[in-house]
Amino acid sequence: MELWEQTNRAAAFGDNLFSLEDRRGRPMVIAPTHEEVITNVVKSNVQSYRDLPVILYQMQTKFRDEPRPRAGLVRVREFTMKDAYSFDTDEDALDVSYQAMAQAYRNVFRRCSVPVLMAEADSGAIGGKDSHEFLLPTHTGEDTVITCPGCGYTANAEKAAGVYPTQDIPDPLPLEAVSTPGIKTIAGLADFLGVTESQTLKAVFYHADDEVVFVTIRGDLEVNEVKLKNALHCNDLRLADDDEVAAAGLVAGSASAIGISNIRRIADPSIHNGGNFVVGANQPDTHYRNANHPRDFETDLLTDIALAQPGHLCTVCGSELQATRGVEVGHIFKLGTFFSEALGANYLDQDGQHQPIVMGCYGIGVSRVLAAAIEQNHDENGIIFPSPIAPYQVYLVGLNMSDESVAAAATKLYDQLWAAGVETLFDDREDAAAGVKFNDADLIGLPLRLVVSPRNLRQGMVEVRRRTESEAQMVAVESVVDTVRNLQLEG
Amino acid sequence: MELWEQTNRAAAFGDNLFSLEDRRGRPMVIAPTHEEVITNVVKSNVQSYRDLPVILYQMQTKFRDEPRPRAGLVRVREFTMKDAYSFDTDEDALDVSYQAMAQAYRNVFRRCSVPVLMAEADSGAIGGKDSHEFLLPTHTGEDTVITCPGCGYTANAEKAAGVYPTQDIPDPLPLEAVSTPGIKTIAGLADFLGVTESQTLKAVFYHADDEVVFVTIRGDLEVNEVKLKNALHCNDLRLADDDEVAAAGLVAGSASAIGISNIRRIADPSIHNGGNFVVGANQPDTHYRNANHPRDFETDLLTDIALAQPGHLCTVCGSELQATRGVEVGHIFKLGTFFSEALGANYLDQDGQHQPIVMGCYGIGVSRVLAAAIEQNHDENGIIFPSPIAPYQVYLVGLNMSDESVAAAATKLYDQLWAAGVETLFDDREDAAAGVKFNDADLIGLPLRLVVSPRNLRQGMVEVRRRTESEAQMVAVESVVDTVRNLQLEG
Numbered sequence: 016m017e018l019w020e021q022t023n024r025a026a027a028f029g030d031n032l033f034s035l036e037d038r039r040g041r042p043m044v045i046a047p048t049h050e051e052v053i054t055n056v057v058k059s060n061v062q063s064y065r066d067l068p069v070i071l072y073q074m075q076t077k078f079r080d081e082p083r084p085r086a087g088l089v090r091v092r093e094f095t096m097k098d099a100y101s102f103d104t105d106e107d108a109l110d111v112s113y114q115a116m117a118q119a120y121r122n123v124f125r126r127c128s129v130p131v132l133m134a135e136a137d138s139g140a141i142g143g144k145d146s147h148e149f150l151l152p153t154h155t156g157e158d159t160v161i162t163c164p165g166c167g168y169t170a171n172a173e174k175a176a177g178v179y180p181t182q183d184i185p186d187p188l189p190l191e192a193v194s195t196p197g198i199k200t201i202a203g204l205a206d207f208l209g210v211t212e213s214q215t216l217k218a219v220f221y222h223a224d225d226e227v228v229f230v231t232i233r234g235d236l237e238v239n240e241v242k243l244k245n246a247l248h249c250n251d252l253r254l255a256d257d258d259e260v261a262a263a264g265l266v267a268g269s270a271s272a273i274g275i276s277n278i279r280r281i282a283d284p285s286i287h288n289g290g291n292f293v294v295g296a297n298q299p300d301t302h303y304r305n306a307n308h309p310r311d312f313e314t315d316l317l318t319d320i321a322l323a324q325p326g327h328l329c330t331v332c333g334s335e336l337q338a339t340r341g342v343e344v345g346h347i348f349k350l351g352t353f354f355s356e357a358l359g360a361n362y363l364d365q366d367g368q369h370q371p372i373v374m375g376c377y378g379i380g381v382s383r384v385l386a387a388a389i390e391q392n393h394d395e396n397g398i399i400f401p402s403p404i405a406p407y408q409v410y411l412v413g414l415n416m417s418d419e420s421v422a423a424a425a426t427k428l429y430d431q432l433w434a435a436g437v438e439t440l441f442d443d444r445e446d447a448a449a450g451v452k453f454n455d456a457d458l459i460g461l462p463l464r465l466v467v468s469p470r471n472l473r474q475g476m477v478e479v480r481r482r483t484e485s486e487a488q489m490v491a492v493e494s495v496v497d498t499v500r501n502l503q504l505e506g
Numbered sequence: 507m508e509l510w511e512q513t514n515r516a517a518a519f520g521d522n523l524f525s526l527e528d529r530r531g532r533p534m535v536i537a538p539t540h541e542e543v544i545t546n547v548v549k550s551n552v553q554s555y556r557d558l559p560v561i562l563y564q565m566q567t568k569f570r571d572e573p574r575p576r577a578g579l580v581r582v583r584e585f586t587m588k589d590a591y592s593f594d595t596d597e598d599a600l601d602v603s604y605q606a607m608a609q610a611y612r613n614v615f616r617r618c619s620v621p622v623l624m625a626e627a628d629s630g631a632i633g634g635k636d637s638h639e640f641l642l643p644t645h646t647g648e649d650t651v652i653t654c655p656g657c658g659y660t661a662n663a664e665k666a667a668g669v670y671p672t673q674d675i676p677d678p679l680p681l682e683a684v685s686t687p688g689i690k691t692i693a694g695l696a697d698f699l700g701v702t703e704s705q706t707l708k709a710v711f712y713h714a715d716d717e718v719v720f721v722t723i724r725g726d727l728e729v730n731e732v733k734l735k736n737a738l739h740c741n742d743l744r745l746a747d748d749d750e751v752a753a754a755g756l757v758a759g760s761a762s763a764i765g766i767s768n769i770r771r772i773a774d775p776s777i778h779n780g781g782n783f784v785v786g787a788n789q790p791d792t793h794y795r796n797a798n799h800p801r802d803f804e805t806d807l808l809t810d811i812a813l814a815q816p817g818h819l820c821t822v823c824g825s826e827l828q829a830t831r832g833v834e835v836g837h838i839f840k841l842g843t844f845f846s847e848a849l850g851a852n853y854l855d856q857d858g859q860h861q862p863i864v865m866g867c868y869g870i871g872v873s874r875v876l877a878a879a880i881e882q883n884h885d886e887n888g889i890i891f892p893s894p895i896a897p898y899q900v901y902l903v904g905l906n907m908s909d910e911s912v913a914a915a916a917t918k919l920y921d922q923l924w925a926a927g928v929e930t931l932f933d934d935r936e937d938a939a940a941g942v943k944f945n946d947a948d949l950i951g952l953p954l955r956l957v958v959s960p961r962n963l964r965q966g967m968v969e970v971r972r973r974t975e976s977e978a979q980m981v982a983v984e985s986v987v988d989t990v991r992n993l994q995l996e997g
Contacts, residue, residue, distance in 0.1 A: 038573065
């Protein structure tokens with residue numbers, strides 16, 4: 016816990032951190048991630064620039080008190096992560112480590128048959144320079160990835176840059192109240208008044224740590240909550256609930272920043288793209304036309320908090336951006352010197368000066384990769400394991416195991432396969448029917464299925480079938496091990 | 507936590523159990539062992555006797571709030587365990603599972619080159635029928651193993667049966683006080699009065715849960731704390747401290763059960779083997795001669811609590827027992843129906859009747875096995891990994907890696923070895939001297955070391971050396987992979 020207090024991350028993780036006291040009452044953390052610990056280890060083992068670079072990794076259980084565990088192994092409170100940490104002398108050296116790790120992680124995902132998008136990502140509260148996520152595209156994913164079909168730009172929506180549709184800035188007209196009975200939404204408002212959504216301003220209320228904040232953004236845009244959280248430097252951000260909105264004296268459905276001064280007002284620069292906006296009048300069933308900033312309302316903070324969306328334009332090449340849902344299976348960060356400065360992890364440079372070690376961190380959600388690989392590789396009968404991550408390579412079925420010749424031949428084959436280094440699962444059940452065994456073989460989904468049966472055996476043959484193919488081949492008993500090894504090499 | 511309360515093991519584990527609350531305030535356990543969870547899983551998957559037997563295993567992190575973590579990986583608060591659980595219809599079927607697992611575990615330890623003693627062990631609070639420990643003999647071990655050179659009987663001292671030296675029972679003489687100035691120990695007392703230690707009675711004070719108890723045993727014997735704990739049915743047992751002894755009105759060094767009635771008095775039957783004992787007089791510097799039970803003092807519980815010791819006689823063959831220190835690396839238990847009854851894990855038998863599932867559990871301390879294997883297999887230069895548990899099989903040294911021909915040959919060999927399935931660690935450091943690389947190779951202790959050097963390469967040779975041998979052999983570059991594979995097969 017001491018380390019977590021030195022980096023202030025006990026507070027940053029908040030309720031997500033599982034903490035407890037040991038038998039002597041000392042506060043402890045069940046680690047949700049291991050930057051603090053690894054930095055502390057390296058601190059006592061690295062003295063000089065000659066000891067760098069260092070990259071350390073582990074596969075370890077992590078614990079996070081997720082508010083909403085979901086979707087099998089995708090979001091759970093206890094999970095297995097492969098995490099790595101790099102330690103370099105400077106930003107240039109970090110770039111080399113970072114690129115090497117990015118390539119290594121792409122290789123890992125390719126070998127696991129998990130086709131990932133590598134997307135620019137928000138680097139979060141730690142504020143390192145770069146960050147990328149590896150996302151598996153799937154409609155059940157929690158994340159939105161913005162991609163550009165023109166130039167290949169790929170970024171998590173939280174991070175993505177995009178140019179929203181621009182519009183002319185009209186000459187300002189006088190503010191004018193208008194009755195809008197029963198109108199509560201931007202779409203309804205635009206429809207009712209015959210304007211586009213981009214001619215309105217949207218008010219959104221957030222609860223940031225201990226305060227309610229008032230956010231204004233052009234009506235056709237959405238708030239990027241990660242950008243907002245970073246701008247507010249808060250640990251906990253969520254939409255304010257009805258009670259909190261009412262307590263702040265705000266009128267949901269008809270609110271605007273006009274006349275509001277008792278709470279913090281944040282706005283996106285999109286409020287200057289256009290003009291004469293329709294906004295709430297802070298009275299029920301009433302809006303204003305022709306609101307303009309700063310003539311009609313003030314803001315405390317004007318900063319980019321707009322979410323890139325499909326249809327916006329790529330900042331690189333101008334093409335229309337697209338959106339895909341994805342599950343995050345990996346994440347890499349340039350951490351810079353956040354942890355090394357907080358924990359005093361320094362090295363002596365060539366001039367004998369103390370310098371903070373420059374760090375990167377690199378994680379793969381191992382159990383998520385498994386879930387993702389199965390999501391990508393299955394049919395109606397069950398799993399189709401990619402060979403590199405299959406728990407065994409071969410499902411060996413003995414049919415009619417009470418037949419001594421079958422039992423002897425299957426057992427011998429089983430021993431030969433293991434001796435040849437082929438991981439084999441032996442279905443030697445005596446009381447299961449052939450159909451049950453075949454169904455279980457498909458369900459478990461190992462790459463190869465071998466069948467030893469009385470009929471095949473009389474011809475000196477064993478049936479060999481790939482999980483991906485419906486046709487089996489018959490192979491002479493004495494050639495089975497070689498055939499299996501060749502099929503494995505083919506992949 | 508609910509499961510742990512149903513089996514009452516939250517209380518039984520006491521301070522050893524790490525517990526916490528989640529973000530919603532629900533009490534949780536970080537599991538120190540997994541009987542509760544696995545029983546609950548099986549409960550919902552097993553209906554009928556046809557579904558049994560089942561043996562499930564996992565390798566998982568376990569957490570125990572050890573009062574005294576020590577000795578590297580031997581006793582720590584977070585460790586990796588391979589645990590298995592068997593589920594059977596009855597005791598006979600459990601015996602079959604238990605024997606199979608015992609044999610499997612012996613095989614595991616043999617393959618890891620960890621020579622273990624399989625010793626009868628106490629089955630603890632759960633009270634199953636049988637239990638065995640696998641112990642690695644080492645002088646740094648925490649456990650004492652009693653072995654019989656005559657018949658091979660092997661048991662943890664906590665469990666071991668032995669016949670202590672018997673003596674004649676004399677006619678009772680009258681109780682007689684004797685001044686023993688400054689005498690505090692049994693050895694000192696026997697010496698001072700010219701009697702054997704077996705002619706005295708020893709008083710020992712324990713703190714059992716919330717009470718102090720008074721234990722009497724013949725002076726030449728020691729208390730077996732596990733037997734005592736089982737006899738008292740307490741969760742927590744330790745020697746009482748000085749304050750607790752004084753608060754109970756007892757005189758340390760001169761105490762006996764004579765006249766004591768305010769605290770519980772436990773005695774071992776050895777107080778009847780002999781007679782006219784020297785005991786404390788419950789006054790400083792004073793003892794009695796000729797104490798006899800029950801004439802002179804009473805007991806609340808008379809039960810076997812004596813520790814078998816070297817020199818005692820084997821109950822099987824009468825040979826003198828020996829003692830060895832050891833580290834526990836595995837433990838197997840017949841659990842019976844303790845967990846299945848507490849958690850309602852039943853099956854339907856052939857007559858359609860509900861019966862509790864009969865369980866066994868089987869653990870290997872994975873990280874301890876590693877520590878033990880290294881303890882058994884090292885020399886002054888470092889580790890000598892047994893091949894089956896070596897992290898890599900080959901340590902490949904490139905000497906003078908700035909020489910392009912060396913770098914090319916070593917890299918090619920590295921790729922060939924991996925392609926042939928040989929796990930290889932490549933020491934490709936450019937800035938490390940040959941001596942440094944050789945020392946690191948010995949320290950890390952992989953089974954084979956290969957050296958690619960400019961000189962060897964000019965002759966088309968690579969040096970191959972086993973970690974266990976001082977002599978290297980020179981092998982033609984094109985034969986290295988085959989040579990390595992043959993050496994591996996030889997073991």
